[in-house]
Amino acid sequence: MANKVIYAVYDDPEQLKDGARKLVSGGLKVKDVYSPFPVHGIDPIIGITRTRLGIVSFMFGITGAALAVLGIWYFNIFDWPMNIGGKPSFHYYQNVPSFIPVTFEFTVLCAAHGMALTYLIRNKTLPGMPARNPDPRTTDDKFIIEVRTADNHGRSTQEIEGLLQGTGMVEFNERAC
Amino acid sequence: MHAEAAIREPLILGHKTYHDVTEDIVRPIENKAPRGWYILMTIASLIAAYGTGCILYLISKGIGVWGLNKTVDWAWDITNFVWWVGIGHAGTLISAVLLLFRQRWRMAINRSAEAMTIFAVIMAATFPGIHMGRIWMAYWVLPLPNQFGSLWVNFNSPLLWDVFAISTYFSVSLVFWYIGLIPDFATIRDKVTKPTMKKIYGILSFGWTGNAKAWTRFEEVSLVLAGIATPLVFSVHSVVSMDFATSIIPGWHTTIFPPYFVSGAVFSGFAMVQTLLLVMRKVMHLEAYITKKHIEYMNIVIIVTGSIVGVAYITELFISWYSGVEYESYAFINRATGPYLWAYWSMMTCNVISPQLFWFKKLRTHLGFTFFMSIVVNIGMWFERFVIIVTSLHRDYMPSAWTMFHPTWVDVGVFLGTIGIFFTLYLLFARYFPVLALNEVKSILKTSGESYKQRAATHHHH
Numbered sequence: 001m002a003n004k005v006i007y008a009v010y011d012d013p014e015q016l017k018d019g020a021r022k023l024v025s026g027g028l029k030v031k032d033v034y035s036p037f038p039v040h041g042i043d044p045i046i047g048i049t050r051t052r053l054g055i056v057s058f059m060f061g062i063t064g065a066a067l068a069v070l071g072i073w074y075f076n077i078f079d080w081p082m083n084i085g086g087k088p089s090f091h092y093y094q095n096v097p098s099f100i101p102v103t104f105e106f107t108v109l110c111a112a113h114g115m116a117l118t119y120l121i122r123n124k125t126l127p128g129m130p131a132r133n134p135d136p137r138t139t140d141d142k143f144i145i146e147v148r149t150a151d152n153h154g155r156s157t158q159e160i161e162g163l164l165q166g167t168g169m170v171e172f173n174e175r176a177c
Numbered sequence: 178m179h180a181e182a183a184i185r186e187p188l189i190l191g192h193k194t195y196h197d198v199t200e201d202i203v204r205p206i207e208n209k210a211p212r213g214w215y216i217l218m219t220i221a222s223l224i225a226a227y228g229t230g231c232i233l234y235l236i237s238k239g240i241g242v243w244g245l246n247k248t249v250d251w252a253w254d255i256t257n258f259v260w261w262v263g264i265g266h267a268g269t270l271i272s273a274v275l276l277l278f279r280q281r282w283r284m285a286i287n288r289s290a291e292a293m294t295i296f297a298v299i300m301a302a303t304f305p306g307i308h309m310g311r312i313w314m315a316y317w318v319l320p321l322p323n324q325f326g327s328l329w330v331n332f333n334s335p336l337l338w339d340v341f342a343i344s345t346y347f348s349v350s351l352v353f354w355y356i357g358l359i360p361d362f363a364t365i366r367d368k369v370t371k372p373t374m375k376k377i378y379g380i381l382s383f384g385w386t387g388n389a390k391a392w393t394r395f396e397e398v399s400l401v402l403a404g405i406a407t408p409l410v411f412s413v414h415s416v417v418s419m420d421f422a423t424s425i426i427p428g429w430h431t432t433i434f435p436p437y438f439v440s441g442a443v444f445s446g447f448a449m450v451q452t453l454l455l456v457m458r459k460v461m462h463l464e465a466y467i468t469k470k471h472i473e474y475m476n477i478v479i480i481v482t483g484s485i486v487g488v489a490y491i492t493e494l495f496i497s498w499y500s501g502v503e504y505e506s507y508a509f510i511n512r513a514t515g516p517y518l519w520a521y522w523s524m525m526t527c528n529v530i531s532p533q534l535f536w537f538k539k540l541r542t543h544l545g546f547t548f549f550m551s552i553v554v555n556i557g558m559w560f561e562r563f564v565i566i567v568t569s570l571h572r573d574y575m576p577s578a579w580t581m582f583h584p585t586w587v588d589v590g591v592f593l594g595t596i597g598i599f600f601t602l603y604l605l606f607a608r609y610f611p612v613l614a615l616n617e618v619k620s621i622l623k624t625s626g627e628s629y630k631q632r633a634a635t636h637h638h639h
Contacts, residue, residue: 012623036195036364037620038392048389053397057405075320075329084333098333101416105341108409112349112402116356119398120383123391125359129384136367138387139360141195141619 003150005031005177006160007134008169009142013039015168016143020045026163029151034138053122057115064110068103148177181624183634188282188621190465192628195619202361202611203368205461210608213460221600228594231587232307240310242587249570249582254308255420256562257592260445261301261599262343262417263438263558266410267446268294269350272357273406276399281625282474284617285466288361289457290450291354292610296602297449298347300595305339307591335419342416346409353402359385360395361611414439421565428508428569431496437489444482444528445558447475451551455544457607466613469542476541479554483532486561490529504574512568516581520564527557 010016016039020030030046033039042048073092076082076099081089088094120126138144147160161172193201235242245252268290275283306312318340320330330337362382369375385391418438421429451472458467497509512521531553535541572579606612623629 033389034387035389035392036199036387037360037616038396039389042389043393046389048393051390051394051397053394054401057401061405071320072332076332079327080329082329082331082333084331087333095333101335101338101412101419102332102341104412105338105345105409108349108405109341109345111405112345112352115398115401116352119356119394123386123394125383125385125391127380127383131363131366131379131382131384132386133363133367133388139364139367139385140199 002176003148004157004174005134006147006149006157007171007173007175008145008147008164009135009137009171009173010144010168011142011170012168013037013042013143016145017042017045019164019167019169020145022163022167023145023147023160028147028155028160028163031146031148031151034133034135034144034146036139036141036143039143053115053119056118057111060114061107061111063114065103065107067110068106069099072099072102150177180633181630183630185625186468186470187627187630188285188466188468188470188625189618190468190627193465193622193626195622198613198615198619198622199364199368201463201465202613202615203365206365206609206611207369207371207374211460214604214608218601218604221597221604224593224597225601226597228591228597231590231594232303235307235587235591236312240308242585244583244585244588246580246582248573248578248580249567251570252567252582253563253584253588253592254304256559256566257595258301258304259417259438259562259566260559261297261304261595262414263442263445263562264449264555265294265297265301265346265350265446266414266439266442267450268292268297269346269406269410270443270446271450272353273403273410276403277407281621282471284614284621285463285468285471286450286454286475287617288354288357288610288614289454289606289612290446291350291357292603292606293446293449293453294350295347295354296599296606297446298343298350299602300599302343302347303595335416335423338416339420342413346413349402349406349409353399353406356395356398356402357614357617358610359383360387361615363387364615365611411439414442426569426573427502427504428497428512428565430505431493433489433492433496437486437493440482440485440489441528441558441561444479444486444532445555447478447482448551448554448558451475451479451547452555453603455548455551457612461607461612463613466618469544472544472547473538473542476535476547476550479532479550480535480541483528483554487529490525507572508569511572512564515568515572517564517568517571520560521568524557524560524564527553528561531557 008019010019013035016033016035020033020042023030024045024047033042033046035042043050069092077089077092077095083089092099124132133139134146135142135144149155149157152160157174164172243252243254245254268287271283271290272287275287306315309315318330318337359382362378363385366375366378366382369378415435415438418434422431422434424430454467455472458464494509494513497505500506512518531550534546535550540546567582571582
């Protein structure tokens with residue numbers, strides 16, 4: 001039997017969640033879900049783990065803070081201490097209050113841009129990438145569950161369609177893959 | 178699904194489906210622009226062209242063509258800089274702070290408010306840039322190795338803090354805005370039929386798929402960026418205020434400046450959002466999305482921040498007397514009764530007295546009145562910066578140096594020019610970009626949409 005990819009199309013995110021729940025409790029693996037906006041609560045149903053982008057942002061943030069401290073220490077304390085109105089300039093700890101704003105800004109700069117770049121790369125959303133949603137209507141008003149027969153050996157498309165009966169599905173499409 | 182209390186007013190009026198939301202926003206992008214757009218665009222770009230000419234003239238001749246003198250060495254340039262940065266703050270407040278507070282009404286206005294932020298910060302950054310005189314030396318503000326020994330920039334100076342604050346603020350706002358735009362560009366990409374448009378929006382949408390993991394990441398990025406943009410926006414105007422507060426000029430050297438500047442910034446920014454949105458909702462027929470309730474919410478923010486600004490003005494006056502510092506007292510007496518009293522009282526009327534009219538529900542839900550007030554507040558906030566800068570400088574410690582500031586045509590031209598450039602950019606945004614956050618508005622349609630709320634209410638009764 002040739003492998004197939006099945007798209008169950010919905011009009012409403014709640015009905016899509018019902019459909020996904022039925023499939024999963026029927027022992028099927030849902031490949032993915034495509035929607036025009038985030039469907040809250042779909043991740044645990046289809047087994048998507050929490051993203052670690054928050055941690056990434058934190059790591060970039062502390063890197064930024066460390067670079068800022070090191071840089072400012074080198075520029076204004078070590079390499080060329082500036083005498084501004086006789087204010088202390090020979091030790092980092094004496095001068096640190098006026099270094100806080102730039103340290104903070106640089107921390108934010110690195111945390112935000114590091115996270116944003118990681119996000120774009122991980123999502124494979126970069127300039128010039130082709131659109132990869134299975135149906136152009138998923139960015140408008142349709143919600144689609146994608147199931148692959150290759151992930152669910154021994155299940156026929158009829159069986160999958162049967163599981164989704166009564167969940168408010170509006171279309172059931174299959175394609176060879 | 179998350180249900181919303183029936184007594185909360187709907188945020189999307191009438192009956193809309195997800196497809197209607199797409200149609201309402203993408204149609205103006207697909208169709209030819211209305212005549213009004215061409216008229217406004219012509220006016221704005223002519224003013225922008227004149228302003229650009231003034232800037233080029235200034236750069237070729239030097240700062241001497243401005244009205245600055247030895248006593249008043251900061252005037253319109255810095256006034257305009259602070260005014261534009263302040264206007265920018267509302268966009269971040271709406272998209273970041275209101276996201277953290279889970280205010281759903283932000284979703285109809287955040288996109289255009291963020292666009293306003295970005296354009297306003299560009300205009301703001303123009304002023305310190307051209308005030309350098311030799312703009313081709315602008316890279317000197319960065320800590321780069323150089324042939325002077327190496328002589329580094331001074332990290333103790335608020336002017337340098339500003340360089341870092343403004344550039345971080347601009348770039349982070351831009352990224353935050355663009356990440357939100359990607360899914361909406363994908364909607365346009367999948368909707369339009371003209372091949373060139375499809376190609377352009379295809380590139381802009383970075384190949385967005387909208388699968389479950391992408392949306393999870395999207396929401397995480399939005400939340401974390403909102404979380405770090407919030408302290409960032411407060412830091413930006415605090416740093417701007419420290420350009421003044423850390424100097425020993427009477428009228429500037431006060432610790433109240435950071436909170437006072439930040440609330441003033443939000444105050445003027447919301448006024449600018451009102452000016453832009455009241456026109457946009459009418460021209461682009463967005464009345465169902467940007468409702469009277471949205472306008473009222475924004476007016477409430479204007480009363481709160483306007484009142485904080487009022488309290489700050491009065492506190493400043495009181496402290497100038499209570500401090501017992503002769504110079505400080507004189508600076509404030511001179512503001513209120515000296516040769517610049519017209520500026521001071523315009524500021525007081527526009528910023529302290531007039532927003533109090535919004536306590537009347539009739540007035541704060543009246544669109545025409547709101548539009549009028551938004552202009553009044555923006556004029557008032559421009560005068561605030563003018564009063565702080567010029568009246569503090571023009572009579573300094575040495576009476577023989579006392580003088581007045583007279584703007585030249587270049588001062589006026591550059592300022593008008595930035596308004597022209599700002600509106601040109603905003604009009605381009607309104608024409609070619611999705612002016613509502615489509616994906617966010619759709620996500621609240623079934624909880625905050627009028628027809629869905631009514632349906633839920635009737636279901637409950639039976």
